[in-house]
Amino acid sequence: MTVFDGTLVGLPVEVGMSDVFDPFRLDGRVACVAGGASGIGRASAEVLARAGASVVIGDIDADGAETVAKQIASEGGRAVGVRADVSRRADVDALVQRALDVHGRLDVMCNVAGIAADGPLEDVEEDEFDRLVAVNLKSALFGTQAAVRAMKRGDGGSIINVASAAIDMPVAGYGLYALTKSAVSMLTQTFATEVGSHGIRVNALAPGLTLTAFTSRHMYAEDGSIDQARYDAFVERMRAGSPIGRVGEAIDQAWLVLYLASDASRFCTGQIWRANGGQALPG
Ligand SMILES: NC(=O)c1ccc[n+]([C@@H]2O[C@H](COP(=O)([O-])OP(=O)(O)OC[C@H]3O[C@@H](n4cnc5c(N)ncnc54)[C@H](O)[C@@H]3O)[C@@H](O)[C@H]2O)c1
Known part of the structure; x- marks a missing residue:
């Protein structure tokens, strides 16, 4: 049986943290x-x-x-x-x-x-x-x-x-x-x-949507040439779809x-x- 030890807040003892970021190391x-x-x-x-x-x-x-x-x-x-x-x-x-x-x-x-x-x-x-x-x-x-x-x-x-x-x-x-x-x-x-x-x-x-090489395919026009305006419009569309107005x-x-x-x-x-x-x- 697991007995609740009354600790509602605070750092778990077994983690032995001196710094709150230690568990991320x-x-x-x-x-x-x-x-x-x-x-x-x-x-x-x-x-x-x-x-x-x-x-x-x-x-x-x-x-x-x-x-x-x-x-x-x-x-x-x-x-x-x-x-x-x-x-x-x-x-x-x-x-x-x-x-x-x-x-x-x-x-x-x-x-x-x-x-x-x-x-x-x-x-x-x-x-x-x-x-x-x-x-x-x-x-x-x-x-x-x-x-x-x-x-x-x-x-x-x-x-x-x-x-x-x-x-x-x-x-x-x-x-x-x-x-x-x-x-x-x-x-x-x-x-x-x-x-x-x-x-x-x-x-x-x-x-x-995360801006990487993966998304750069939206940068090209039908004929294969670079179309910056097309890319910008794509990114803007995605940004507008985010409640916090961000792309990743x-x-x-x-x-x-x-x-x-x-x-x-x-x-x-x-x-x-x-x-x-x-x-x-x-x-
Ligand atoms: N960028 C986005 O908007 C987005 C959104 C959702 C999910 N994802 C996913 O995130 C992951 C990473 O995408 P990213 O945006 O960093 O793209 P990216 O194109 O920058 O990186 C993909 C990497 O995978 C490698 N790769 C492709 N085919 C491979 C293969 N057969 N064997 C080994 N390596 C191979 C490429 O060389 C490249 O280094 C992908 O699985 C992608 O589907 C990306």
Whole structure:
């Protein structure tokens, strides 16, 4: 029986905090960030490293992953960059194995890599469907499976997948992307129920519009030329859809990643976290 000890406020004794930010520290922890060469993944890798984690950055863009790792190292952090195509199970397994080989453990797995698709479902070709499922959904399955295997050998850990605000409402032209991300959401919640007893937490982000390379596709006109006015109008439309009048930056998601990676979120699993400026609110 758990007896209430009368403590209504104050810091839990077992955390042993001298500073309120201590539970957010990741010293001695090892994190993998798949899709860490750009945008949300890059910001996450940088924040996790600054919190003290050793970071293994995987990306299909090997040079980009290496550049981020060097940047982190130049600021006194610990990181390596690895080429990994997250749509291939062997690559994802090798990414996690790299963390185990170099550091002997894995505490945090961020499955961030993803790609967009635009156009009505009516026009979706089979190869495009297969590609989106491979990069957006298989990646989350492979990454979570590999991390669970590694974390079961240790003291558990935190797995963070990336869905999208697109899971919250149907939007014409985003159907293929949204259905892969909706599946990531269910994959996350189901894994959380299956692996929680091993001390493994599984959560997902559902970011609202975040200005990264991902959104720069809205910058191009039909003929492929850069159309700044089109991009500005797109961003303005998204800003207007936020009750607080904001669009996101990669760091907005990275702060959430830090929380979910750290002991500060030790009571949180199976949840979809919506840093979206309120954009996804219907009505
Ligand atoms: N930016 C947004 O508005 C937004 C909103 C909701 C969800 N998301 C999701 O956030 C995640 C990160 O997006 P971002 O905005 O940082 O985009 P980004 O394009 O800046 O970064 C995506 C990264 O994934 C990598 N990548 C792509 N395919 C890969 C593959 N097969 N294997 C390994 N790496 C691969 C890219 O090289 C890149 O480094 C994606 O899953 C995206 O769907 C983004």
